[in-house]
Amino acid sequence: MDDSNNVSGESPERKALIDVSIEGWRFARVFGRLISKLDAGEAPRYANQARYFLKKIDDGLEGFGLRIVSLEGQPYDTGMAVSALNIADFGPDDVLFVEQMVEPVVMGPDGLVRGGTAMLAKVNP
Numbered sequence: 001m002d003d004s005n006n007v008s009g010e011s012p013e014r015k016a017l018i019d020v021s022i023e024g025w026r027f028a029r030v031f032g033r034l035i036s037k038l039d040a041g042e043a044p045r046y047a048n049q050a051r052y053f054l055k056k057i058d059d060g061l062e063g064f065g066l067r068i069v070s071l072e073g074q075p076y077d078t079g080m081a082v083s084a085l086n087i088a089d090f091g092p093d094d095v096l097f098v099e100q101m102v103e104p105v106v107m108g109p110d111g112l113v114r115g116g117t118a119m120l121a122k123v124n125p
Contacts, residue, residue: 010113014064017060017061017064017066018061018066018106018113018114021057021060021061021066021068021106022068022103022104022106022114024053024054024057025054025057025068025104026103028050028053028054028057031046031050032047032050035047035050061106064108065108065109066106066107066108066113067106067107067108068104068105068106069104069105069106069107069116070101070104070105070116071098071101071105071116071118072098072099072100072101072118073097073098074097074098075095075096075097075098075123076096076097076098076118076120080098080118081105081112081115081116082098082101082105082115082116082117082118083115083116083117083118084118084119084120085102085117085118085119086119086120087120089120090120090122094122094123095122095123096120096121096122096123097120097121097123098118098119098120099118099119099120099121100118100119101116101117101118102116102117102118102119103116103117104116
């Protein structure tokens with residue numbers, strides 16, 4: 001995994017916690033896409049399990065003063081704590097929003113701990 005979004009000074013234990021939490025977040029999103037393909041009778045049970053899993057991740061991070069932040073649907077600003085993978089696809093006058101978070105932002109009590117990664121889309125007029 002690329003640690004280019006990593007803020008220096010993290011202990012190895014804290015870095016491991018953040019890495020595992022981010023991978024859990026990513027797995028839960030993939031699992032959510034899979035759930036959407038199930039029939040209506042089965043999907044709710046698995047969706048509840050996925051929500052519980054994400055809640056456990058959030059609770060574990062909270063104990064260390066950390067939280068995962070998704071910026072999906074937010075208007076994009078160049079000052080955001082995300083690296084936009086597809087920024088080169090747009091012009092300087094395009095109005096953009098965060099269409100998909102590939103990796104979430106991790107915030108701590110003193111601010112940014114690790115920046116996220118996002119895919120952008122153009123706002124339709």
